[in-house]
Amino acid sequence: MHRSRLLITKVAFAALVGASPAHAAGKLTVHDAWIRMPPPGSEMSAGYATLANTGDEPISVLTVQSNAYRMTSLHETVTSGDVSKMRELHRLKIAAGETIQMKPGGKHLMLMQPRRDIAVGEKVEMMFLLLDGTRVETYFDVVPADASGD
Numbered sequence: 001m002h003r004s005r006l007l008i009t010k011v012a013f014a015a016l017v018g019a020s021p022a023h024a025a026g027k028l029t030v031h032d033a034w035i036r037m038p039p040p041g042s043e044m045s046a047g048y049a050t051l052a053n054t055g056d057e058p059i060s061v062l063t064v065q066s067n068a069y070r071m072t073s074l075h076e077t078v079t080s081g082d083v084s085k086m087r088e089l090h091r092l093k094i095a096a097g098e099t100i101q102m103k104p105g106g107k108h109l110m111l112m113q114p115r116r117d118i119a120v121g122e123k124v125e126m127m128f129l130l131l132d133g134t135r136v137e138t139y140f141d142v143v144p145a146d147a148s149g150d
Contacts, residue, residue, distance in 0.1 A: 026059030026096060028128060033140040035111065036147060037120050047109035047140050048102045053094040060131035061092040068124045070113035077105050118142050
């Protein structure tokens, strides 16, 4: 009996020592998330946040969904000469260890056709959908129209 326990212990130890290091796929974290309160009657708003890939594989954000809006999409503001315009991003790639700032004048969420009125101080649920099927739920704070989100 003693020998079989010793053999099992040696086998288990060898398996642990010989095991390859743990592998963490890409992992999205969202923080400092906010929505600027839109003017009354507005059909559009924008959302901003810091997105970080804390894993060791790249990730791709395909879209964001929210029950508070009929349509949501990833956008970025592009400036050419004196003209700024927005364009939709069909995928947002985030390299392993990379952090992306979604901010006014840059990458952001377009939030269109609100299903209800939102109020300053409210938290609006958002769901980030990734290429690998992962869903990341988070909440965006609604801040006054003149806030910078800082």
